[in-house]
Amino acid sequence: MTFFARFRLATFVLALLAIIVAAPVLAQKSGSDGAPNPTASVTSQRELLQQVPRITGRIDIPDTRASVLIQPAGRTWEYFHQVLLRWGGAIVIVGTVALLVIAYLILGRLPISAGRSGQKVVRFETFERFAHWLTAASFVILGLTGLNITFGKAVVLPLVGPDLFSDISQLAKYVHNFTSFAFVLGLVLILVIFLRDNLLEKVDIDWLKQGGGFIKNRHAPAGRFNLGEKMVFWLSIAAGIAVSASGFLLLFPFYGTNILGMQLAQVVHAVVAVLFIALILAHIYIGTVGMEGAFEAMGTGEVDLNWAKEHHDQWLAKKLAAEDRRGEPTATPAE
Numbered sequence: 001m002t003f004f005a006r007f008r009l010a011t012f013v014l015a016l017l018a019i020i021v022a023a024p025v026l027a028q029k030s031g032s033d034g035a036p037n038p039t040a041s042v043t044s045q046r047e048l049l050q051q052v053p054r055i056t057g058r059i060d061i062p063d064t065r066a067s068v069l070i071q072p073a074g075r076t077w078e079y080f081h082q083v084l085l086r087w088g089g090a091i092v093i094v095g096t097v098a099l100l101v102i103a104y105l106i107l108g109r110l111p112i113s114a115g116r117s118g119q120k121v122v123r124f125e126t127f128e129r130f131a132h133w134l135t136a137a138s139f140v141i142l143g144l145t146g147l148n149i150t151f152g153k154a155v156v157l158p159l160v161g162p163d164l165f166s167d168i169s170q171l172a173k174y175v176h177n178f179t180s181f182a183f184v185l186g187l188v189l190i191l192v193i194f195l196r197d198n199l200l201e202k203v204d205i206d207w208l209k210q211g212g213g214f215i216k217n218r219h220a221p222a223g224r225f226n227l228g229e230k231m232v233f234w235l236s237i238a239a240g241i242a243v244s245a246s247g248f249l250l251l252f253p254f255y256g257t258n259i260l261g262m263q264l265a266q267v268v269h270a271v272v273a274v275l276f277i278a279l280i281l282a283h284i285y286i287g288t289v290g291m292e293g294a295f296e297a298m299g300t301g302e303v304d305l306n307w308a309k310e311h312h313d314q315w316l317a318k319k320l321a322a323e324d325r326r327g328e329p330t331a332t333p334a335e
């Protein structure tokens, strides 16, 4: 064999070896369209998931959506759910609690300035309180069971272990789904019952001008609800509609939505839910520890006469005048 022939043979053998060694790598790196070949024996799952923007496969069930394993918006959504929502939600909720603690430390409990009169007036009828507590109780249940979806893996799982966490989460998921119906009923009742008293009036401007009663020793005029309460009402109705609509889209997947619609519904649901929880935390604060005499309104339905004079003077005046016209007893002595 001549030197030239030997050189040609060596080159051929080297090229053959190179092809044998490189073939699986090439197969992994580029399919016919430049994507990794998912069936290549050395394809790593991680690489597959990370490198390609979209992974689809062949399926033999009628639902073609199931053939998409990964798509670009899915990664954005995953980042939102695993990172942005967790951090954003934690900051908003913990931040609100911190602000309320600071408010309490600075303002303390707002007292009834004139002290208790010893006389009671009816503020909310039984059915009005039923509508409020139906909405409030279902809200708390939805909030806790929903937050388990957002934070459970980070907060509850390390405390209780995987088995119990899995049982808790499964139960919480069912409770969340079914409590939604009670919440919607409560929301509709609240809207119907309290709509009229939450329309804007001229007195709301005066209430605002006078610092909403937060300036010491000055009580701002108000009707049945003051401007602050009206804002809580309208924000709650708007947030309630948004979480209900997006929640039902999640509850009945792909009825009128595609995968993008589902992702959007989840983002709206989670963001509005977190803001809604912050709003209601402030509402709970002012209705309990933040203000003397306020809780009784939704507790027993009756408030102290002086509390009513200080916080809802115009409502009280109209109420007493109407009862007077009907010849009914007005304020009753407290038991």
Ligand code: HEM
Pocket: 081, 085, 139, 140, 142, 143, 144, 145, 146, 147, 149, 150, 151, 173, 176, 177, 180, 181, 183, 184, 243, 244, 245, 246, 247, 248, 250, 251, 266, 269, 270, 273, 274, 276, 277
């Ligand atoms: C009609 C009312 C509601 C319906 C139908 C509903 C339904 C749902 C559904 C189906 C999910 C997804 C569960 C899953 O991923 O498997 C969810 C998640 C969630 N819900 Fe609701 N929900 C409603 C109201 C509320 C309310 C009032 C709150 C807050 C107080 C809330 C807070 C949450 C939270 C925080 C999540 C978890 C979001 C996430 O991390 O992905 N929901 N809801």
